[in-house]
Amino acid sequence: xxxxxxxxxxxxxxxxxxxxxxxxxxxxxxxxxxxxxxxxxxxxxxxxxxxxxxxxxxxxxxxxxxxxxxxxxxxxxxxxxxxxxxxxxxxxxxxxxxxxxxxxxxxxxxxxxxxxxxxxxxxxxxxxxxxxxxxxxxxxxxxxxxxxxxxxxxxxxxxxxxxxxxxxxxxxxxxxxxxxxxxxxxxxxxxxxxxxxxxxxxxxxxxxxxxxxxxxxxxxxxxxxxxxxxxxxxxxxxxxxxxxxxxxxxxxxxxxxxxxxxxxxxxxxxxxxxxxxxxxxxxxxxxxxxxxxxxxxxxxxxxxxxxxxxxxxxxxxxxxxxxxxxxxxxxxxxxxx
Amino acid sequence: xxxxxxxxxxxxxxxxxxxxxxxxxxxxxxxxxxxxxxxxxxxxxxxxxxxxxxxxxxxxxxxxxxxxxxxxxxxxxxxxxxxxxxxxxxxxxxxxxxxxxxxxxxxxxxxxxxxxxxxxxxxxxxxxxxxxxxxxxxxxxxxxxxxxxxxxxxxxxxxxxxxxxxxxxxxxxxxxxxxxxxxxxxxxxxxxxxxxxxxxxxxxxxxxxxxxxxxxxxxxxxxxxxxxxxxxxxxxxxxxxxxxxxxxxxxxxxxxxxxxxxxxxxxxxxxxxxxxxxxxxxxxxxxxxxxxxx
Numbered sequence: 236x237x238x239x240x241x242x243x244x245x246x247x248x249x250x251x252x253x254x255x256x257x258x259x260x261x262x263x264x265x266x267x268x269x270x271x272x273x274x275x276x277x278x279x280x281x282x283x284x285x286x287x288x289x290x291x292x293x294x295x296x297x298x299x300x301x302x303x304x305x306x307x308x309x310x311x312x313x314x315x316x317x318x319x320x321x322x323x324x325x326x327x328x329x330x331x332x333x334x335x336x337x338x339x340x341x342x343x344x345x346x347x348x349x350x351x352x353x354x355x356x357x358x359x360x361x362x363x364x365x366x367x368x369x370x371x372x373x374x375x376x377x378x379x380x381x382x383x384x385x386x387x388x389x390x391x392x393x394x395x396x397x398x399x400x401x402x403x404x405x406x407x408x409x410x411x412x413x414x415x416x417x418x419x420x421x422x423x424x425x426x427x428x429x430x431x432x433x434x435x436x437x438x439x440x441x442x443x444x445x446x447x448x449x450x451x452x453x454x455x456x457x458x459x460x461x462x463x464x465x466x467x468x469x470x471x472x473x474x475x476x477x478x479x480x481x482x483x484x485x486x487x488x489x490x491x492x493x494x495x496x497x498x499x500x501x502x503x504x505x506x507x508x509x510x511x512x513x514x515x516x517x518x519x520x521x522x523x524x525x526x527x528x529x530x531x532x533x534x535x536x537x538x539x540x541x542x543x544x545x546x547x548x549x550x551x552x553x554x555x556x557x558x559x560x561x562x563x564x565x566x567x568x569x570x571x572x
Numbered sequence: 573x574x575x576x577x578x579x580x581x582x583x584x585x586x587x588x589x590x591x592x593x594x595x596x597x598x599x600x601x602x603x604x605x606x607x608x609x610x611x612x613x614x615x616x617x618x619x620x621x622x623x624x625x626x627x628x629x630x631x632x633x634x635x636x637x638x639x640x641x642x643x644x645x646x647x648x649x650x651x652x653x654x655x656x657x658x659x660x661x662x663x664x665x666x667x668x669x670x671x672x673x674x675x676x677x678x679x680x681x682x683x684x685x686x687x688x689x690x691x692x693x694x695x696x697x698x699x700x701x702x703x704x705x706x707x708x709x710x711x712x713x714x715x716x717x718x719x720x721x722x723x724x725x726x727x728x729x730x731x732x733x734x735x736x737x738x739x740x741x742x743x744x745x746x747x748x749x750x751x752x753x754x755x756x757x758x759x760x761x762x763x764x765x766x767x768x769x770x771x772x773x774x775x776x777x778x779x780x781x782x783x784x785x786x787x788x789x790x791x792x793x794x795x796x797x798x799x800x801x802x803x804x805x806x807x808x809x810x811x812x813x814x815x816x817x818x819x820x821x822x823x824x825x826x827x828x829x830x831x832x833x834x835x836x837x838x839x840x841x842x843x844x845x846x847x848x849x850x851x852x853x854x855x856x857x858x859x860x861x862x863x864x865x866x
């Protein structure tokens with residue numbers, strides 16, 4: 236374990252910028268979001284968590300899949316996969332790292348490999364940043380996470396106030412030490428880091444009851460519960476857009492004369508058009524079926540397929556829902572059914 | 573058409589096959605199937621030998637068919653693997669992509685991704701009687717299944733084969749020439765019906781569920797496959813139940829709005845199962861366990 240004094244952060248990041256594309260938390264329009272850092276000054280490491288999730292690093296909201304060009308009879312198709320990019324996702328919170336591990340199960344599954352996601356993911360070194368002050372809406376500890384969980388990180392940092400305690404957790408992470416100008420961490424630093432982590436973990440005040448949730452939902456698919464739950468939902472989809480594990484997308488062609496591209500962009504199960512068929516039939520015709528899909532997918536269907544709950548307890552859906560549809564209350568109500 | 577960086581000609585050092593890239597196929601023949609001109613069949617030929625060799629499918633599977641600039645549509649393969657190298661798709665003119673597909677002419681090229689999805693459990697059908705019930709233009713992958721089972725090499729693997737197929741009017745029946753050929757065969761019991769005949773029609777009249785009752789195929793050592801409009805399925809299912817077909821031995825194929833075809837884009841699931849990769853073929857026993865999201 237090493238220690239990086241705060242005044243050494245700038246030169247450290249500068250060194251990283253020479254070899255890598257660095258994505259980190261920065262301030263945009265008054266809130267924290269992940270973006271490409273061009274200079275260390277843009278980094279805003281004292282953020283709580285970003286509004287939009289860093290999943291965009293691997294699964295952008297909009298991306299080109301391939302381009303095509305027609306010259307009369309022949310069409311040329313050219314893939315737009317990323318290859319050979321060297322990137323660092325700097326200062327990502329443990330909950331969002333866990334989300335990436337869950338997305339790996341979807342995009343890097345045994346049956347079909349998604350090269351757009353996988354190429355970005357494999358070319359990225361993940362630098363985690365412990366969460367000293369979890370928000371009141373955070374419940375990561377209920378869903379196999381924690382504010383200082385190292386799972387999935389290549390390199391991990393704990394803010395000690397005067398500097399960062401730095402841990403290398405993988406071969407990929409080791410590469411970052413090349414530009415590192417810090418010293419070995421003292422026993423006192425390590426103890427302080429542990430105290431900070433313990434206090435943060437104790438500070439998580441929100442809880443959901445994950446045990447038995449999968450089984451409980453199994454029995455609830457046709458329950459009247461859903462008839463009432465969807466009533467206050469506006470179907471705006473903000474919970475899906477800000478969710479770090481939501482991965483639904485649409486694919487569409489954009490044609491410009493004889494050339495064009497196939498793109499994909501995020502989509503949401505809360506939108507009526509998501510499942511509307513050409514015939515006019517919609518298998519999920521009302522909010523009842525749509526919100527059931529969202530809840531069931533996170534806590535039952537995903538578990539059925541991947542043996543994990545597709546929620547990391549980041550609390551974004553709680554903070555940003557315009558009608559306060561609070562997932563913690565929903566899960567309490569499910570258990571009470 | 574040259575496809576750069578597609579599956580066949582991948583130059584990626586990681587050799588990660590990109591399942592989103594279509595490969596090219598050429599239209600060899602187009603054929604208007606129905607009198608209302610809403611259904612048109614396309615026989616497609618592989619442009620690239622590598623794609624042809626890699627393409628192995630079973631009856632019941634589907635492809636994503638691309639028209640660049642318009643998009644993709646999931647279409648069931650109407651031809652049988654025994655008819656390779658041609659692939660047949662029968663397309664109902666309904667939306668943006670299928671409308672554009674109807675304008676294709678011989679020699680034109682389309683993009684194909686697939687084969688996708690599971691298939692009819694033909695291995696399980698071996699040594700069994702098979703009852704195939706179809707209605708309207710849902711007969712496409714059933715054609716694949718019938719042609720597959722009637723193939724010279726395959727026919728002996730199955731016992732009695734019964735096909736009950738209905739359409740609203742004589743002009744709306746698909747594959748009329750083949751129906752006429754099957755009619756002549758001794759090794760398939762074919763019952764073609766229309767809701768209402770016209771002056772040229774001297775065949776059977778009546779709805780599919782009624783005909784199923786009249787024909788009364790035995791459920792003994794038998795499987796049933798049923799594809800058609802929801803209203804037909806709704807009324808045919810009780811008839812099969814009356815004939816004592818257990819739910820585990822009745823299969824159907826579902827359709828849903830799809831994008832990726834690989835269980836990632838998230839829209840076609842019914843409960844934890846994706847119609848695109850865990851389906852489109854399901855048994856009634858399976859469907860009974862799932863939420864009624866279809």
